[in-house]
Amino acid sequence: MRRLLIALTVALLTAAPATAASAAPADDGRRSYTGTIGGADYRVEMPERWNGTLLLYSHGYFPADFGLPLFVTNAAESEQWLLEHGFALAASQYQNDGIGYLIEPAMRDQLALLDWFEAEVGRPERTVVSGQSLGATIATLLAERHPRRFDGVLTLCGVYDPLNTFNSALDINFTVRTLLAPGEDIDLVHADDPVASREALIAAVNRARVTPEGRARLALAASFGNVTGWYRSLEPKPADLTGWIQQQTEWITWAKIWGNGPTAFADIERVAGGNPLGNTGIDYAKQLKRSSQREVVLQAYREAGLNLTSDLAALAAAPRIAPERDAVRYMYRYGVPTGRTPAPVLSLHTTGDGGAPPDQERWYAEQVDDPADLRQLWVERGGHCSFSAAEEVTALRALLTKLDTGRWPDLRPSRLNAAAGRFDPHYQQVLDLGGNGKAVMPPAFTRYRPPVTLRPSRTG
Incomplete structure (x- = not known):
């Protein structure tokens, strides 16, 4: 299950030393480079015959006690196909x-790697910056702030507004603490023992997920982040209320608390340098009315025989958390894109994503200065980053x-599905980050x- 949290996924000095090791060419003529620049490991994969395009990939948020190998694409099989077709x-x-939350150093590390690539491998004819989950923020900010270096942006399961994302997570944790762990010593911010607080919330x-009353309150918590009940990417969308809330609970446990x-x-x-998160002034009754999960909450409370008004009143009466001004300013500097689109941006998102809910895409679309340079594609599937x-x-x-012709191609779902369907089954595999492996x-x-x-950080 913890593989889910890839998603919710960054001080390099210009003169920092770089070390590189070029592997001996493989039988197919490819080359691999690995090394460290200013304390950040990197990996570069070169095809036998380079087509001139470089894809610079930004991974998502890795929480504490969690780590992954150094990926260069979202789906592992994508790396194979791209190298076979000439991409670096x-x-x-x-x-x-x-x-950790490393957007500021991640941007410097990615630029340093691009500098190294241009000096040691060759200057690309074009560079596309891609990003997965929180890496979408990194990719988007890189293109906004360094427009001459990037020709296009591809985001996958993107988080565009991290301040929004973590404030929504705060709302969910706050609801769990208030309604499901009243009186317990659980600190959400400035915690003396954040691991103990995390484990107490889990x-x-x-305890709550096994009773109708507890599930109703979990549905309410999920509603404050537009968290869906489609956690399993290899299974159909749950059709019953209990199944829906149980999968919302998986999102709450692994994405929003752990x-x-x-x-x-x-x-x-x-x-x-302080706490940027807060819920002062948040009216949770109004938040529920605006939530995509409102009807689920109403049905769950009816079936459990609970008084929703009383629970909303308990949330309203609970002591609030105030953000600290300088910390909020930091998050705007390193976590909230402006919406400038100096390069075309294309996004790919699953409709059932509860780790980076699809509302992030709508928010970003409302920020962009040139809608003609943005296209957003949707895949009807559960899970986070669960693309083939x-x-x-x-x-x-x-x-x-779009980069070649200046025009977007036909992006109707039927045309896209036909194009994707022509790939071999090997490339049709989808990973279930919940732990159920892969399937075509x-x-x-x-x-x-x-x-x-x-909880938008900026309105369009």
């Missing part, structure tokens, strides 16, 4: 082995067509309108 791939792991969730709860809040406080290589490469091809899944591009985000 590069990625930095960032400082601190990529663990224990409260586990990954983005007290330990993440403590990490952000360290980076930002066929879907990922199909999205990339659409972006490259048919392409699932669809039309979708995401809900409004409930």
